[in-house]
Amino acid sequence: MQVSQPASATERQQPILSIRGLCTEFATPAGVLRAVQDLSLDVMPGECVGIVGESGSGKSVSFASVMGLIKPPGRVAAGEIVFAGMDLRKLSTQDMRAVRGKRMAMTMQDALTALNPSMTVEQQLLEVILAHDEDIVQSARWGKNAKAYKRAVEMLELVGIPSAAKRLRDYPHQFSGGMRQRIMIAIALACKPDLLIADEPTTALDVTIQAQVLELIGSLRRELGMSMVLITHDLSVVAEQCDRVVVMYAGQVVESGPTSEIIGQALHPYTRGLLAATPRVEDLAMPVRPIAGTVPSLINFPRQCHFYSRCQQRADACLSEIALSEPDVWRQVRCIRSEKERCA
Ligand SMILES: Nc1ncnc2c1ncn2[C@@H]1O[C@H](COP(=O)(O)OP(=O)(O)O)[C@@H](O)[C@H]1O
Numbered sequence: 001m002q003v004s005q006p007a008s009a010t011e012r013q014q015p016i017l018s019i020r021g022l023c024t025e026f027a028t029p030a031g032v033l034r035a036v037q038d039l040s041l042d043v044m045p046g047e048c049v050g051i052v053g054e055s056g057s058g059k060s061v062s063f064a065s066v067m068g069l070i071k072p073p074g075r076v077a078a079g080e081i082v083f084a085g086m087d088l089r090k091l092s093t094q095d096m097r098a099v100r101g102k103r104m105a106m107t108m109q110d111a112l113t114a115l116n117p118s119m120t121v122e123q124q125l126l127e128v129i130l131a132h133d134e135d136i137v138q139s140a141r142w143g144k145n146a147k148a149y150k151r152a153v154e155m156l157e158l159v160g161i162p163s164a165a166k167r168l169r170d171y172p173h174q175f176s177g178g179m180r181q182r183i184m185i186a187i188a189l190a191c192k193p194d195l196l197i198a199d200e201p202t203t204a205l206d207v208t209i210q211a212q213v214l215e216l217i218g219s220l221r222r223e224l225g226m227s228m229v230l231i232t233h234d235l236s237v238v239a240e241q242c243d244r245v246v247v248m249y250a251g252q253v254v255e256s257g258p259t260s261e262i263i264g265q266a267l268h269p270y271t272r273g274l275l276a277a278t279p280r281v282e283d284l285a286m287p288v289r290p291i292a293g294t295v296p297s298l299i300n301f302p303r304q305c306h307f308y309s310r311c312q313q314r315a316d317a318c319l320s321e322i323a324l325s326e327p328d329v330w331r332q333v334r335c336i337r338s339e340k341e342r343c344a
């Protein structure tokens with residue numbers, strides 16, 4: 001009988017995306033705005049990682065940095081971004097564009113502004129398909145564009161747009177908000193990415209449509225075996241979809257871990273605040289308590305706990321720089337009280 005050997009360290013799965021020490025900042029008239037500060041995280045093949053935090057936490061800027069989409073006066077000031085073994089910050093603009101189109105795609109928060117208003121859905125889908133699928137490009141060169149067109153119809157069908165062939169000729173404004181999100185997902189998926197970054201895919205939608213779009217994203221991910229980063233301000237969204245959660249606050253990771261641990265045993269007062277502010281499906285009678293106060297400005301922000309001004313448990317020690325508790329990337333917390341509470 002053959003006994004299988006334990007996988008050696010080298011055979012263990014490598015992350016599809018590995019971010020280390022990412023810092024992204026914007027020059028503003030009032031000073032440097034440090035939007036993302038020392039962000040490290042891994043996404044494993046096939047995994048869905050949720051990025052959660054209030055508006056202004058640095059979620060979108062983090063992944064716009066990964067996609068190479070930060071424009072002056074913004075810049076990635078430090079850090080390493082390795083995707084599928086490629087050190088993205090060292091790639092040429094041309095190579096980065098190829099990665100962005102072929103292997104990694106991002107859907108933007110606002111579908112209406114992200115889609116081109118003056119092009120039909122067909123034109124926008126064909127642009128992606130022709131730019132990234134060599135077989136189809138070859139046949140299109142010979143005047144046989146039918147293959148690309150067929151793919152475009154298939155993509156719209158995949159995301160559940162009724163009468164797909166007919167609707168290809170429509171412009172973005174002719175679709176509802178939910179349908180526009182679906183179209184953006186179809187365009188993102190048209191290049192068959194290994195990693196899909198979905199930035200608040202359901203924020204602008206009403207509750208029933210939200211559920212449909214999330215369900216769609218979940219089933220496509222499983223079907224296509226994609227890795228995914230799901231950005232949201234809503235913890236109930238990640239609870240449904242994600243294997244792991246990274247909580248961001250004011251430019252920093254404050255907590256990360258498996259979804260069940262984050263929901264069941266949150267260690268950071270900010271995460272607990274987010275949980276208390278999230279309506280529970282199983283107990284809608286329970287009142288939600290929003291976190292008092294607002295996210296601080298990140299221009300000239302002192303080196304202290306970023307949550308200090310809003311924290312119910314703050315202490316003098318929180319007025320110095322607080323590090324993430326563990327070098328382990330799978331369960332981390334940035335709070336001086338976390339050790340004590342973990343033991344309690
Ligand atoms: N183009 C920009 N110029 C200046 N500041 C920006 C720009 N884009 C984002 N920021 C700032 O970076 C911070 C993080 O923004 P963002 O990543 O969009 O937050 P989130 O996606 O978590 O809501 C915010 O303070 C925001 O104002």
Ligand SMILES: [Mg+2]
Pocket residue numbers: 059060061109199200
């Ligand atoms: Mg955002």
